[in-house]
Structure formats: C-alpha cells, structure tokens
Amino acid sequence: MTPDQMRELHLTTRDNTRVWTAQEYRTVINDPSAILFSGENGFAVGRVVHDEAELLMIIVKHDQQLRGFGRGYLHGFEMECHKRGAKTCFLEVAANNNTAKSLYYSSGYQQTGTRKLYYHMNNNQRLDALIFKKNLV
Numbered sequence: 054m055t056p057d058q059m060r061e062l063h064l065t066t067r068d069n070t071r072v073w074t075a076q077e078y079r080t081v082i083n084d085p086s087a088i089l090f091s092g093e094n095g096f097a098v099g100r101v102v103h104d105e106a107e108l109l110m111i112i113v114k115h116d117q118q119l120r121g122f123g124r125g126y127l128h129g130f131e132m133e134c135h136k137r138g139a140k141t142c143f144l145e146v147a148a149n150n151n152t153a154k155s156l157y158y159s160s161g162y163q164q165t166g167t168r169k170l171y172y173h174m175n176n177n178q179r180l181d182a183l184i185f186k187k188n189l190v
C-alpha cells in the first residue's frame with residue numbers, strides 16, 4: 054500500500070483525528086523499524102524498536118467499519134511485530150474514541166497511563182491521550 058493510498062483511506066474515516074499527509078505516511082513506512090499490515094479496506098502501521106512495538110495508526114474505510122476488519126488488521130500487525138522480536142505493544146488513543154478503545158480492550162490491551170490534553174482536535178478542543186499496552190507473548 055502506498056503513502057497516497059494510506060492518506061486516501063484515512064480521509065474516508067470522517068472522524069476528527071488529524072489526517073496524516075502522504076509524506077508523514079512515507080516517512081513512517083520507509084523507516085527500517087516499520088511494520089505495515091494492510092488490506093483492501095484499511096491498514097495498521099507502526100514500528101518495532103528492540104522488543105517494543107508501537108501502533109502508530111489503524112484505519113478502516115468508513116463504509117467498512119464495525120465489521121471486524123480493524124480487529125483483523127490489529128491482529129496481523131501484532132503477529133508481524135512478534136516475528137520481529139516485539140514482546141509488548143504500546144499505542145495511544147484519544148479519550149473519546151470509543152470504537153477504538155473497545156477494540157483495544159477486547160483485544161487484550163490495558164490502559165497504563167494518560168497524556169493530559171495531548172491531542173489538538175480540528176475544532177480547537179484538546180483531548181487526553183490514553184496509553185495502552187499489551188504483552189505479545
């Protein structure tokens with residue numbers, strides 16, 4: 054999947070997360086630490102450094118959400134990270150993103166911290182980021 058396709062998919066989500074530019078996606082996926090697990094309806098992208106993985110973005114096309122694709126991409130991403138030596142996976146999620154939080158909790162993640170007012174939303178609001186962690190072994 055190309056950086057332009059990733060941005061296009063991100064644009065379809067119609068949520069209030071900031072849509073990454075193609076250049077931001079390019080920078081992430083061209084790094085040797087990158088892990089990208091993608092399919093026709095979305096992707097999960099992040100990196101593995103030593104034995105820690107970090108999920109940086111997970112996107113499912115708007116009209117395909119809530120059909121299990123997110124769970125599948127997250128699982129595929131975790132498997133790739135595990136193969137690369139990761140023992141834990143971290144991610145950050147906006148405090149009001151109930152679908153994503155639900156997916157992470159039911160996939161075995163637990164909240165380990167909070168970054169107060171970390172996200173700048175499109176409407177100038179600021180929101181906490183919740184830090185989630187899962188053991189991959």
Ligand SMILES: CC(C)(COP(=O)(O)OP(=O)(O)OC[C@H]1O[C@@H](n2cnc3c(N)ncnc32)[C@H](O)[C@@H]1OP(=O)(O)O)[C@@H](O)C(=O)NCCC(=O)NCCS
Nearest residue numbers: 066111112113118119120121122123124146152153155156
């Ligand atoms: C978050 C996202 C990746 C989840 O992918 P998805 O394909 O929609 O999610 P899934 O269908 O795999 O469902 C995951 C879980 O959501 C929960 N869920 C289902 N319907 C829900 C609803 N109406 N409201 C809240 N949670 C719901 C369920 O726990 C579901 O698990 P289940 O299979 O046990 O029912 C997707 O909604 C998305 O792209 N959102 C916009 C971008 C985004 O916010 N990314 C996350 C950034 S951290």
